[in-house]
Amino acid sequence: MSQRTSRLVLLASAAIVTAGSAIDAEADELVLYCSPQEEWCQQVVTLFESETGISVAMTRKSSGETYAQIKAEADNPRGDVWWGGTGDPHLVAAEEGLTEPYESPMLDELHDWAIDQYEASDGATVGIYAGALGFGYNTELVAEKGLEAPACWADLIKPEFKGEVQMANPNSSGTAYTALATFVQLMGEEEGFEYLKALHANVNQYTRSGSAPITAAARGETMIGIVFQHDAVTQKVAGFPIEVVSPCEGTGYEIGSMSLIKGARNPENARTFYDFVLRADIQSMAREVGAYQVPSNRDAEAPPESPDFDSINLIDYDFKTFGSSDVRARLLERWDNEVGSLPN
């Protein structure tokens, strides 16, 4: 074997070895699936990393997408913990055995609604924040068109708002599914779907992510966006001409949740993270990154701009029912068939 060939062989082996090493290079000490806004995800990751030294690999995907990913990976889980995102997909995941129960020492510091979420899922998920559903509208566009500002759900189906409303697609967004469930509970299932069909006539686009409608409204690409009120507050505080509306008939709310993924590769670190984000001081810092949800730790400071739960007309949202996988699948399928496929 000539010298040249042997060098080639060495090179080739080195290449193969390197290739082999690229298979799962470096240990991820914690793999986090994060569903709230990107800035908040980044903040929590940075805080956690600097305090514990555990390096975090984070993906930001909306709650519906994260649920789908966890389900797809169920055979061979890659994530460790799912933080944030509206509670219904978490409850479905718990029911399907994709997540693992854990009794955190922080539980007794939480609000009742957060503990209810914990009990509804037999310990597989816990509430980390709450948000009221509602909508926001662009004040400049409304003034331009000389319209009366909408204040109720019924206003949104008025003909003058044709092509002016935006909402997320309930298949990919937890926000939109909460809206769907809210209408069903507020008006009854048949009337709820009638409402959605009427609303469809005014909707210009069903977005992929739950907060996209209000960012579009903020930039004037649409007039009204149906989102959680805290998302609308974020835009308003950032200086956009947005007004936040808590609909007069009453509205639903979400309990943003967190779950440990079953079969995680770093279960210890996942539990450390779980306890970490339930702390009052960590939850109080959410405001710095423009997250205006109501935190679940009783001692955490709720931002003053957050919607005041006491003054909002909230319905008695049945998380257990609407978080179950068959009710969810049935409602989504019905939406796809009766609303999603209608002409624009």
Next chain:
Amino acid sequence: MPLKKTGPLGLWLAIGWVGFVLIPWYAQSRGLFDPGWLLAWDRQSTAPGLQQALLHGRLWLLPLVLPLAAPSLLLGRRQDTPAAANLLIVCGALGTLYCLGQGFLITHRGWGFEVLEAWFGPLGVRQFGIGGGASLTLLAFLMLFAQGIAAKGAVNGDRFVVGSITLIVVLVAAFIFFPVGRILTGALQGPDGGLAPMLFVERFLDNRIWGLGCLTGGPRCGVAWNTLTLALATGAGTTLLGLAFALVVTRTAFPAKRALRALTILPIITPPFVVSLAIILLFGRSGTVTQFFAELMGIDGGRWIYGFWGVWLAQVLSFTPIAFLVMIGVVEGVSPSLEEASQTLRASRWQTFTTVSLPLMRPGLANAFLLGFIESMADFGNPLVLGGNFQVLSTEIFFAIVGAQHDPGRAAMLAIVLLAFTLMAFWAQQQWLGRKQYTGVSGKGDAGMPTPLPTPLEWTAYAITVPWAVFTAVMYSMILFGGFVEIWGRDHSFTLRHYQDAFGVTQGAFGLVWSGTAWNSFTTTLWIAFVSAIPTALIGLLTAWLLTRQQFGGKAAFEFGTMLSFAIPGTVIGVAYIIAFNVPPIEITGTGIILILAFVFRNMPVGVRAGIATLAQLDKSLDEASLTHRATTLQTVRLILMPLMKPAMLAALVYSFVSAMTAISAVIFLVSARYELATTYILNRVEAGAFGIAIAYSSVLIVVMLVVIAIFQLVIGERRLGRRGAAAPSGFAGAGR
């Protein structure tokens, strides 16, 4: 060339044994460079194959010793006898099949199939995906097999050629045919995983795919029709524009030709959403142009841009450069003497153009149209951002996978429909033009001057080209400008905030802290694009060499197989990869290597095409001269051909790199927490409404790509020929981003 009596048998046996006895058999979560694995035979995650069998109860690996040991009987003896050949073939084949077979039969859950569990009872020990050790052993077995076939006389007993063919066939089969095959079977599966052929029919005939309601004023049309219409419109648009640009650049006295050329190439290196984003900022409901016209004429444009027309506009803007590159070659290749002949026969310029020039350009027009068609079909980014409620197949596939409905069967069905469309178009392209070289450049000098265009045509061309060029220039200046203003459309104060948010670097307690949010995805994307560009070019050029310089059975099938990935849209590949590679034996989802593989096998055909075009120009006598001096085939390739193929290498490298940097449709499924890419990051920012940072990031990507392309050109260098200048390979195409 007669088979040498001994070959690199010892080498491959050595590699096989190293893989079996020294290197960890299974995929490592810490990577092989963490030295903990060396001789750590007691840990079951790091033990090599033999130790796994002996110490950790994975007895099914023991039989591999036989095919590894048997060929050593041949060391030092003649290897070209029939008996030796048979031994090598048997050992190689058995080894490969057993290695792969046990990977499929025994997975991380024990038995891979329930039938086996019923027969043998549950398995106590599991196994993970193949790692370095298993890959090396598998490679060794394959090469033993190839040696055996060569000893039998295949391809004149040339071991290097047979080895290369075997390797490429196996790679293509593993990373293109296997995943796509899994998708096809996925469409036949019911929700519980069992076979359900009736479900296939039901899914196929779904009204959401094929409904024609929109023609009768009813509910929207099926998504397949949407995609088809859009593709046809985009093909037509890009071809027309490409032709107009090519005519202006080659046939008129337009003053700013170089600027025009540069402008048309720019969209190729632009990340996918930048165009859509710029369109929203200009023509969106609150866009600059819309507002301008609203004030001027009191018309409220509304959201007119969202939907079919917006996507069409974005696609034409993005894909015109490809049509342009094709048409330039075509228009320049029309022989001027033919046109002169026409004019001497007293035809007017218009007649000359329509009866002589245009028919000669027809193949090019067809090629450009088909390329635009295929690109539009595979496009994902533009419909996602600008589509509104206009759904196309690639976005539907995406929602079927990531949406809450999570229906991989439906996604597989849609993928098949999309694949069928692109394959048909690809086949049409191959039929029409595949093998022809339609340059009119021959050995004889053709010193004629190209005929100037008929005046009305010239002005039409200007009327189309100039506004378009201005529009593109405005868009790109906006893109540059947009990164430096607070909020486009509302607050135009100058700021560096977006760049700081993305690429900030601060001074921490222990040194520099990369505080910008974009660094992670940026470095990952750069690294992956680099690492994937090199194997893409190498495999592509090797394949090109095999196709042009070697004769072997099944060559047509081989060629088809390697070019197939051209026609597969990105979303299909992405879905196929996550379905096929999430479980052992090849368990690579969530890693960097799945991204690299996706890029390599999608972009390989460009290297093949460039290589074929370049090699066709190199006379075979060069090879023969080398072989007469008793150089081996490998030496000939390395010393003679490679240096002459620099243009092809450069084209392949540049294309792979750019394609990897701007890919979105495949990678949106393949990114993970650890490996985030720039394009998915930008998409998330666009969806969140953070346009400033998206634009800033995109501007940086464009600049970086330009720099890297310049570096590639410097490193590869120009090839120095005695006489003619190097002709650039034509056929710059790809199956979408």
